[in-house]
Amino acid sequence: MPQRLLRPGLRQSKRWNRIGYIEQTMYVRLITLVDDYGRYEADPELLRSECFPFGGPDGIPIPVPTIVSSCQQLSASDLVLFYEVDGKQLLQLTRWQERARSESKFPEPKKGVLRTFDSNCQQMKAPPPSPSPSPSPSPSPSPIVELDLGKSCQQKHSKEAVSIIEHLNKASGRAFRPTETNLEFIEARLKEEGVTVVGCNQMIDRQCKRWLGTDQAEYLRPSTLFNRSKFDAYYSAKDMPVNGSTKPAPVLAHNGGNY
Numbered sequence: 001m002p003q004r005l006l007r008p009g010l011r012q013s014k015r016w017n018r019i020g021y022i023e024q025t026m027y028v029r030l031i032t033l034v035d036d037y038g039r040y041e042a043d044p045e046l047l048r049s050e051c052f053p054f055g056g057p058d059g060i061p062i063p064v065p066t067i068v069s070s071c072q073q074l075s076a077s078d079l080v081l082f083y084e085v086d087g088k089q090l091l092q093l094t095r096w097q098e099r100a101r102s103e104s105k106f107p108e109p110k111k112g113v114l115r116t117f118d119s120n121c122q123q124m125k126a127p128p129p130s131p132s133p134s135p136s137p138s139p140s141p142s143p144i145v146e147l148d149l150g151k152s153c154q155q156k157h158s159k160e161a162v163s164i165i166e167h168l169n170k171a172s173g174r175a176f177r178p179t180e181t182n183l184e185f186i187e188a189r190l191k192e193e194g195v196t197v198v199g200c201n202q203m204i205d206r207q208c209k210r211w212l213g214t215d216q217a218e219y220l221r222p223s224t225l226f227n228r229s230k231f232d233a234y235y236s237a238k239d240m241p242v243n244g245s246t247k248p249a250p251v252l253a254h255n256g257g258n259y
Helices: 008-012 021-031 044-051 064-076 150-154 159-172 180-190 197-211 215-219 228-236
Strands: 039-041 080-085 088-093 116-118 123-125
Touching (some): 021 044, 021 064, 021 088, 044 064, 064 080, 064 180, 159 180, 159 197, 180 228
């Protein structure tokens, strides 16, 4: 496997900084996996085993739906192109500038069917076929590649986690969706001792007061606020005043997400 060098410009990349922690980690690890043309297999289970062989930061295996959701964000951020050739799911990193030392064992994207991600059912799909000028019985529509997610795709998340997403959207003016990735961050923190929904909402309110209108506003997102390594610092300061105020941050009563 060829050696890769991370260019310093990655840290200043707006596309890279707009995605979550897991997606950033996955992208960097993909750089070590792809060939000289930036290509690799895109099967979600394979990506999980290759990119996260020891699980996430907690040592817990990352669910396949989370990998699919990460692929969706990487695709939406125009960092990775997903496509299919002869039934095989493939990917290619965009803006790839590596010097080619050998021929790629993976076919190039223009020879395949481009794929998009449906965030609602966590499936990788082909774009709908263009309408034909005249009806013909022989051609068949592009196949839909459904990832075998089993019951994970239908997994129910707690109302508390969903209500926290809604509160974050209301407080920050953002529009985060209750995706698998976002809810997993929140639910993991709610399982910690002493963490409550009211406390999480209070923490969100304080961070919004601190960061809205500044360069830090982009970090008002679940992957940052509820990241395991950062959450405790934010949560423990939820009662502290902001900008020299002598009044503690207000506590909003939890009402199922309806305020």
